[in-house]
Amino acid sequence: MSLKENYHTIKSQLPDHIQLVAVSKTHPVAAIQEVYDLGQRVFGENKVQELVEKYPLLPKDIRWHLIGHLQTNKVKYIAGFVDTIQSVDSEKLLKEISKEAGKHNRTIKVLLQVKIAEEESKFGLEITEAKDLFQQYLTGKFPHLEITGLMGMATFTENEDQIRKEFSVLKKVFDDLNSIKKLETLSMGMSDDFPVAIECGANSVRVGSAIFGRRDYSK
DSSP states (O other), X not given: OOHHHHHHHHHHTSOTTOEEEEEOTTOOHHHHHHHHHTTOOEEEESOHHHHHHHGGXXXXXXXXXXXXXXXXXXXXXXXTTOSEEEXXXXXXXXXXXXXXXXXXXXXXXEEEEBOOOSOTTOOOBOHHHHHHHHHHHHTTSSTTEEEEEEEXXXXXXXXXXXXXXXXXXXXXXXXXXXXXXXXXEEEEOOTTTHHHHHHTTOSEEEEOHHHXXXXXXXX
């Protein structure tokens, strides 16, 4: 199918209240522009260098989300324009984002990435760590950022029961924190598992290959 057909297929599967983050990592500017022209405004990139290269070449009303692991020394390169950083997994990173956002006199939205998968390779905070950082945030410790929600990745498996269990864990943490301070975003689900994520309470999904096609890692 064409990019247009892929995009409309995904959009047709999403309820109105679900935010679609079109994951454009490793895909060319022309493809992103094509999806933008179809009405998409929220795009996700994994790597700072790639985001910095694409940003000046595309419309300025795109809301860029950094969804990949972020090193503290790279925050300064995106602090002036990034809308949301979904992959915050340490107090050190929260401090750096707040510091760099302050230099640009802006507030950056962030999601705490919680480790819910059984796979060792996945980044993320333990649940207790996430709750502790949220409490620190409520005291005003990170003045130039806003924690707007949580993000998590389920184990890469065909076992839907396991995926559902992991997403449900994150939804419970989200509800716990939301009862303390209103949160906006529960980011769960990618191309292969977003329907399950939505069933479990996600209101934002990160879809790449189902829109843009599989990535060519040989390039």
